[in-house]
Amino acid sequence: MEFRRLGRSGLSVSEISYGNWITHGSQVEEEQAHECVRAALDSGITTFDTADVYANTRAEEVLGRALDGQRRESLEIFTKVYWPTGPGGPNDKGLGRKHIIESANASLRRLRTDYVDLYQAHRFDQTVPLEETMQAFADLVRTGKALYIGVSEWKADQIARGAALARELGIQLISNQPQYSMLWRVIEAQVVPTCEQEGISQIVWSPIAQGVLTGKYLPGQAPPEGSRATDEQGKNFIARFLRDEVLERVQQLKPIAEGLGLSQAQLAVAWVLQNPNVASAIIGATRPEQVRENVKAAGVKLDADVLAQIDKVLNGIVEYDPRLGG
Template sequence: EIFTKVYWPTGPGGKNDTGLSRKHIMESINGSLTRLQTDYVDLYQAHRYDTETPLEETMQAFADVVRQGKALYIGVSEWTADQIRAGHPLAKDLGIQLISSQPQYSMLWRVIEGEVVPACEELGISQIVWSPIAQGVLTGKYQPGQAPPAGSRATDDKGGADMIKRWMDDDLLTRVQKLRPLADEAGLTMAQLAVAWVLQNPNVASALVGASRPEQVEDNVAAAGKKLDADLMKAIDDVLGDAVIDDPSMTEKTAPKTRVV
């Protein structure tokens, strides 16, 4: 299956080269299909919520993309529960299916649990979560008080370091190291424990993992189907404690307030 998304700037950088306007959606799907060398994608997702375009316009454009056979289904990414609740009936009225939400979710970042997941369960929408290993922090490779390993995300000055800096705290990294014996006891690597943890949530359909080497993909895939018992889940909570971020308002707080050009 092939997924792609639309929202962030593409093209020469004009006012209409970003967001979820009809113009940007139509131009973006055509550009994506050309680059992917395919006739359609299985899932076309709104990468963020566009505060500057009427939601009706966005959903009508998505409906037209589906009717043109350029996408089979639509989804959203990092939308709040209220935004999902507003978009779902519009899609239904247009005869298309909004089937998925793609939020950040991990042992450390649980902001979807309070509002987004309950809304999606009610509407028949599943989660395709990203960053289940918290940009690599939950692999345990970052040690408290030590410089990040050479070539790791934390040393990437092209954006990776900015994404991971939230977690580069010695107290948090110390807590993460205390997960290692729990992973060992479960017969899992640290990365497998992290991926298996997000998959315990029944509303999570799949987890998106990044990899720079084939063996990392193989390691992560091995987490599929692993059942973590209640005692292990509680032990993880006890170790991480107040390092966990679970405030539902963080979805909105971390979203762009205006289109990024």
């Protein structure tokens, strides 16, 4: 495993991190989830990402139990706040002060830790003054419940405003967590340049495009049983990629991966890590062997010719429109 600094901060993270969206507390049984976490730890992953909304708080509980007994100082634990949790009361969502503070305390209890290394705004809240949101985050940092602050799926102008307020409040906004893959590059035009200027890194989710870039989904055929496309929660996110035109092009990536001695999944993860603004790529898993295989993308360098070959294969089906982010 290799490590990268997150933004301009002193926090190092494993360049491949483990995330438990959809899987823990939902798609896989708890013992299987624990086996995946053990495989991540054994593979050198130290960075773990979750959110209170995943499986309506159960994912945090599973991760907390899975990491229980590990040396806390050797881990980087991230979680998020914004989406509705609990019974869905008027203050059970958003980025108002009440919801942020209460959610942070609840997340710490579920994760069995006194602090998180990174607390992230899961989306931008148009209904709450940004000053209120950032002040609440600053108070969490000052009380030691969060070491750093991040955001997820914010647009470039929102990131710039948040970074400016963070500086005024004397805290560090160091990361953005967007979707990013060979097929989904909407952050490249605006978000990445803004983050480079502000000293903010990307922690990217779905580097394998919900599993499509593994090549297991074949044009003209039904999705494999038990795959993300058959999961009630996951299928809505993968649907945009399950077009025959996309699946046919993905199959053309196979000889490129094989020529490098990589699987298509490893190629996809390695591809996002070529972007110098990406600090870490989040992988998920339903089986420990998926973790062990995907971490082999750590440290892989793709030369310009390979990147050009990938662009040529995918020309015309990649999404670049920055309006689709956030």
